[in-house]
Amino acid sequence: MRMLVRLILGLFVLKAVVASPRFSRQADLDSYDSANYDVDLDNSNLENQDIYDYEEGLTIDDPQIEIGTLAPPDYNYPVPETSIEEEAEEEETEEEEMPLKPQLVPQGSGGSGVLMGPDTQKDMPTCLLCTCLGGSVYCDDLKLDSVPPLxxxxxxxxxxxxxxxxxxxxDFANMNxxxxxxxxxxxxxxxxxxxxxxxPQLEELVIRENHISQLPALPETMSLIDASHNNIGTKGIHREAFKDMTxxxxxxxxxxxxxxIPxxxxxxxxxxHLQRNNIQMMHEDTFCNLKDFNYIRNALEDIRLDGNPINLSRTPQAYVCLPRIPIGDLI
Known part of the structure; x- marks a missing residue:
C-alpha cells in the first residue's frame, strides 16, 4: 500500500514538472538545438548549466526584452587644421577675385603728356585720384585747387x-x-x-556757383550753358555771344x-532763365521779328524774368510770337 501511494505521488510530481513553463521552454530549446545544430547533450553540461542559470533569473511575469540595433553616438570629429601652403593658396585666390585697380592712362591733357606731378594731388594719376568710368571722369569733392590732367x-x-x-x-587743350x-x-x-x-565737340558747360565776372567765349556747338550764381555784370558777356549757336x-x-537780355x-x-538780375527794359524785337508778323517762335516756351526791376506789361508786342508770356512782373 505504501508503494502504491509513493507511485501515485510520483506521477503527480512528474505531471506537475512536465506542465510547468520552465520545463516547456527547456524542452523546446533542447528540441530546437537538437534538430538544428545536432548538439550532443551528454557532452554539453556546461552549456546546459549556463542556460539553466540564465533561465533561473526569469519568471513568467518578467517583461520581454526587444533586441535591436542602437544608433551610434554623435561624435564631434575634429576639423583638420589648414596647412600653411593651403592658406597661401586661399589668399592668392582671394587676391585674384578682387576688382582691378584703375589703370594708368599714358597721356594727359594740357600738353603735359603725363599724369604724375603737382597738377594731380598727392602725385597720383588722375584715374586713381578720381573715378574714371568709360569716357567720364568724376573728381567731385576732392579739394582740388586746379583742373587735373585728363x-x-x-x-x-x-x-x-x-x-x-x-x-x-x-587745362582743356586738345580735348577733342x-x-x-x-x-x-x-x-x-x-x-x-x-x-x-x-x-570741337563741347556741348554743355556748367560753371554755376562760382565767382566769375566774365563769361568766356564758347564754341558754336553749345546746347547748354549754365553760369548761374556768379558775378557776371554789364560787360561780362561778349556782344552777340549766342547768335551762331544754332x-x-x-x-x-x-x-x-x-x-x-543778351x-x-x-x-x-x-x-x-534770367531771374534775379538787374534787367530794367526790353525791346519789342527782343524775341520777335517786327518785320514779319507771321513769324512764330514755338521753341522758346520757358522765359524767366521774375526778380528783375522790369514791367513786362510795357512791351506787349515783344511776346506776340511766343507760345507763352514770360514769367515776371506785369505791373
Missing part, C-alpha cells in the same frame, strides 16, 4: 565742390572728345577767354548782375 578720350568731366580758382587755356564740363561750386574767379574754344537749347544766367538769341533756344 585722359585724351574723356567725354564728360565732373569736378564739383572743389577749390579750383582759375581755368587756364592749357570732351562734350560736358561741370565745375559747379568751386572758387573760380577768372577764366582764360579761349579756355573752352579748343574743343544748337543752343538752354541758357541759364540766374542770380547775376546782368542788366539786359540778344540776338538763336531760334533753337527753348529755355531762358
Amino acid at each position: 585722359p585724351k578720350d574723356t567725354t564728360h568731366f565732373y569736378a564739383r565742390y572743389n577749390r579750383i580758382t582759375k581755368i587756364n587755356k592749357s 572728345k570732351l562734350k560736358r564740363i561741370d565745375l559747379t561750386a568751386n572758387e573760380i574767379k577768372s577764366v582764360d577767354d579761349r579756355a573752352f574754344m579748343g574743343m 544748337s543752343l537749347l538752354y541758357l541759364y544766367l540766374t542770380d547775376n548782375n546782368v542788366d539786359y 540778344v540776338p538769341l538763336p531760334d533753337s533756344l527753348r529755355s531762358l
